[in-house]
Amino acid sequence: MKYIDEFRNGKQAQAMARAIAAEVQPERTYHLMEFCGGHTHTIYRHGITELLPDNVQMIHGPGCPVCVLPMGRIDTAIELANRPEVIFCSYADMLRVPGSRRTSLMLARGQGADVRMLYSAMDALKIAQENPQREVVFFAIGFETTTPPTAMVVKEAQRLGLSNFSIFCNHVLTPPAMRGILAQPGVMIDGFVGPGHVSVVIGMHAYEFAAVEYGKPVVISGFEPLDLMRAIQLLIRQLNEDRAEVENEYSRAVTESGNECAQALMADVFEQRSSFEWRGLGAIPQSALKLRQPFAEFDAEQRFALEPTAVADHKACECADILRGLKQPQECKVFATVCTPDNPLGACMVSSEGACAAYYTYGRHQERQIS
Numbered sequence: 001m002k003y004i005d006e007f008r009n010g011k012q013a014q015a016m017a018r019a020i021a022a023e024v025q026p027e028r029t030y031h032l033m034e035f036c037g038g039h040t041h042t043i044y045r046h047g048i049t050e051l052l053p054d055n056v057q058m059i060h061g062p063g064c065p066v067c068v069l070p071m072g073r074i075d076t077a078i079e080l081a082n083r084p085e086v087i088f089c090s091y092a093d094m095l096r097v098p099g100s101r102r103t104s105l106m107l108a109r110g111q112g113a114d115v116r117m118l119y120s121a122m123d124a125l126k127i128a129q130e131n132p133q134r135e136v137v138f139f140a141i142g143f144e145t146t147t148p149p150t151a152m153v154v155k156e157a158q159r160l161g162l163s164n165f166s167i168f169c170n171h172v173l174t175p176p177a178m179r180g181i182l183a184q185p186g187v188m189i190d191g192f193v194g195p196g197h198v199s200v201v202i203g204m205h206a207y208e209f210a211a212v213e214y215g216k217p218v219v220i221s222g223f224e225p226l227d228l229m230r231a232i233q234l235l236i237r238q239l240n241e242d243r244a245e246v247e248n249e250y251s252r253a254v255t256e257s258g259n260e261c262a263q264a265l266m267a268d269v270f271e272q273r274s275s276f277e278w279r280g281l282g283a284i285p286q287s288a289l290k291l292r293q294p295f296a297e298f299d300a301e302q303r304f305a306l307e308p309t310a311v312a313d314h315k316a317c318e319c320a321d322i323l324r325g326l327k328q329p330q331e332c333k334v335f336a337t338v339c340t341p342d343n344p345l346g347a348c349m350v351s352s353e354g355a356c357a358a359y360y361t362y363g364r365h366q367e368r369q370i371s
Contacts, residue, residue, distance in 0.1 A: 004224070006226075007222070007224030007225065007226045007227060008046070008224060008225055008226065009226065012226060013046075013051060013225055013226060013229060014051070016051075016226065016229045016230065016233065017051040017052070017229070019233060020051075020052060020053070020056070020229065020232060020233050020236060021053050023233065023236050023237060023240065024053045024055060024056060024236060025240060026055065028055065029055045029056075029057060030055060030056045030057065030190055030191075030235070030236055030239060031057050031059055031188045031189050031190045032056065032057070032058055032059065032189075032190060032191050032192070032193060032232060032235055033058075033059040033060070033061045033181070033189045033191075033192050033193065033325055034058060034059075034060065034061060034063075034192075034193040034221075034228070035061040035062070035063040035174065035177075035178065035192055035193065035194060035195050036061070036063035036193075036195035036196065036197070036198070036353075037063045037064035037067070037351070037353025037354060037355070037358070038063075038195075038196070038197070038223050038353060039063070039193055039195070039196075039221065039223065039228060040060045040061075040063075040353070040355050040358050041353065041358045041361075041362075042223055042224065042225060042228055043058060043228065043358075044358045044359055044361070044362040045358070045361075045362050046225040048225060048228055048229060048232075051229070052232065056232065056236070058232075059188075059189060059325035060322065060325065060328075060329075060355040061181065061192075061323070061325060062177060062181070062278065062279075062280060062281065062323040062324070063143070063174070063195055063198075063353070064347075064348070064351050064353040064354050064355075065141050065142045065143055065146075065170070065172060066093050066094060066097055066141070066347055066350070066351035066353070066354065067279065067319065067323060067347040067348050067351050067353070067354050067355075068172065068177075068278045068279050068280065068281070068323060068347075069097070069141065069170055069279060069347065070277045070278065070279045070310070070311070071099060071100050071279070071311040071312075071313060072100075072277070072308065072309040072310050072311040073170055073277075073308075074094075074097055074098070074099045074100075074104075075099045075100050075101075075309065075311060076168070076306055076308075076309065077090075077094070077105060077139055077168060078099050078103060078104070078105060078108050079306075080137055080168060080300065080304065080306070081105055081108045081109075081113045081114075081115050081137075082108055082113050083135075083304075085134060085135050086114065086134070086135045086136075086137055087114045087116060087127060087131060087134050087135070087136045087137070088105070088113065088114065088115045088116070088137050088139065089115075089116050089117075089118050089123070089124040089127060089136060089137065089138045089139065090105060090115065090116075090117060090118065090138075090139035091117070091118060091119075091139070091141070092117050093350075093351055093353075094139055094141060095109075095115070095117060096344065096350050097344075097347050097350050097351070098344060098345065098346075098347075098350070099311075100311040100312075114134075118138075120149070121138060121140070121149045121150055121152075121153040122149075122152075122153055122156075124136055124138040124153065124165065125153060125156060125157060125160070125162065125165065128157070128162050128164050128165040129160070129162065131164070132164055133164075134164060135164050135166070135303075136164055136165050136166075137166050137167070137168055137300045138150075138153070138165070138166070138167045138168070139167075139168050139170070140167040140168060140169045140170060140171060141170040141171065142171055142172075143171070143172060143173070143174055143195070143198050144171075144173065144174060144198045144201045144202050144266070145197040145198050145200070145201060146171070147171045147201075147266050147270065147289065148201065148259075148262040148265050148266055150167060150169075150171065150269075151265045151266050151268070151269035151270065152265065153167075154167065154269050154291065154295050154298050155265075155268075155269060155295075157298055158295060158298070163297075165298060166297075166298045166299060166300040166303050166304075167291070167298055167299070167300060168300040168301065169270075169289060169290055169291060169299065169300075169301070170288070171270070171288060171289040172276065172278070172287060172288045172289075173272070173286075173287050173288060173289070174195060174198050174202065174206070175202075175206050175207065175209065175210075176284050176285065176286050176287035177278065177281065177284060177287055178192065178207070178209075178210055179209070179284070180278065180281045180282075180284040180287065181281065181324065181325070182210070182214050182216065184281065184324050186326060187324055187325055187326065188325075189216065189325065190216065190217075190235075190239055191216055191217040191218065191219070191235040191238065191239060191244075192207070192210060192216060192217070192218045192219075192235075193219060193220075193221050193228065193231050193232065193235070194207055194218045194219060194220035194221065194246075195220070196220065196221055196222050196223055196227075196250045196253065196254065199220045199248075199250065199254045199258065200253050200254055200258065200259060201258050201259050201262050201263065202258045202263070203254065203255055203256055203257045203258025203259075204220065204246050204248055204254065204255070204256045204257075204258075205246075205256060205257065205258075206258070207220075207246045208246055210244075210246075211244040211245050211246055212244075214244075215244045216244060217235055217238040217239065217243065217244045217245055217246075217247070218245075218246045218247070219231040219232075219234045219235050219238075219246075219247045219248075219249055220246070220247070220248045220249060220250050220254050221249045221250055222249065222250040222252070222253065227249060227250065230249050231249045234247050234249060266289075268292075269291065269292060269295055270289040270290065270291060270292060271289065271290060271291075271292045272286045272287075272288070272289060272290075273286070273287070273288045273289065273290050274286070275287070276288030277308075277310065278323075279313065279319060279320060279323060279347065280319060280320035280321070280322070280323030280324050281323065281324065313346065314345055314346065316333060316334045316338070316345065317332070317334065317339070317345050317346040318331065318332035318333070318334075318335075318346075319332075319346035319347055319348045319356075322348050322355055322356065323348065323355075328359075329348070329355050329356040329359040329360070330359065332356070335349075335356060335359075335360075336360055339356070340360065341357055341360060341361070
């Protein structure tokens with residue numbers, strides 16, 4: 001397959017691994033965080049860590065919107081779904097995320113709640129049109145990648161005059177999350193592998209603060225194995241040369257300024273919240289979005305007078321430390337025992353982009369046990 005095999009060539013990967021090993025300085029340790037959960041899956045699936053020198057440590061970041069959503073927000077979604085007048089619409093990856101009482105949207109549906117899985121946010125509008133006597137709530141979640149489609153849906157709902165449609169908004173922002181990570185005590189990060197899909201929208205300039213203010217290089221990467229290995233090589237090179245810049249390995253998709261039309265659409269519909277709680281990172285200023293006043297009628301939090309609640313994670317779950325890069329999945333006591341993809345205890349296991357799910361799916365924990 002053209003354009004895929006080129007980025008998965010084993011011989012080229014081995015050659016790049018040798019090139020990385022030649023550039024690595026043996027007396028130092030490189031702590032590199034891949035922010036995006038999609039990158040984490042590529043790393044585990046293709047065994048990239050096995051190709052890197054031992055002193056190049058990959059840290060798995062919070063770039064999974066399902067994983068960073070605090071349990072209180074999940075409880076609120078389940079509460080909304082259980083209201084008899086509500087049809088609750090969600091993408092599939094949120095349905096099995098457990099709340100504080102070991103329930104989920106999937107279990108709520110099994111108990112009679114009208115919870116519907118969607119592939120597109122626009123499907124929620126169709127459901128609202130077909131059910132004018134019911135309140136249709138869309139679980140809007142994701143980083144900057146999925147925010148423009150939600151903005152389009154809200155604008156279309158306004159144009160159609162759909163008074164029975166609203167969104168439960170949980171869209172979060174990447175650059176403030178990076179700031180939040182760098183502000184965490186005990187976090188050792190020398191540089192970031194920047195997310196690919198998010199960067200298509202927001203561009204390269206959004207990460208300049210990391211290089212200028214914190215002295216941390218950022219290399220935006222694509223999602224294939226050779227993309228990531230090249231990004232890692234560029235980060236190592238910057239660190240060796242005592243540089244901190246934003247570089248773009250994913251130039252076939254990402255530009256300096258990003259998608260300005262998508263940015264304008266988001267700015268028209270959304271504004272930043274003063275603060276938002278992230279699982280594992282706590283409250284981060286200006287790190288999430290809410291609807292602007294002209295679209296406030298479509299805000300489910302206002303329509304249903306929802307009050308934010310703070311709920312502590314399960315005591316045995318190490319999702320918080322894993323999201324901050326302080327622990328690896330296998331260091332969690334319940335990993336692959338009590339907590340599995342079939343019976344997830346934390347969001348890092350249930351999400352398709354979660355670090356625990358990736359580590360489990362590709363058998364890295366079994367390899368360690370065998371060795």
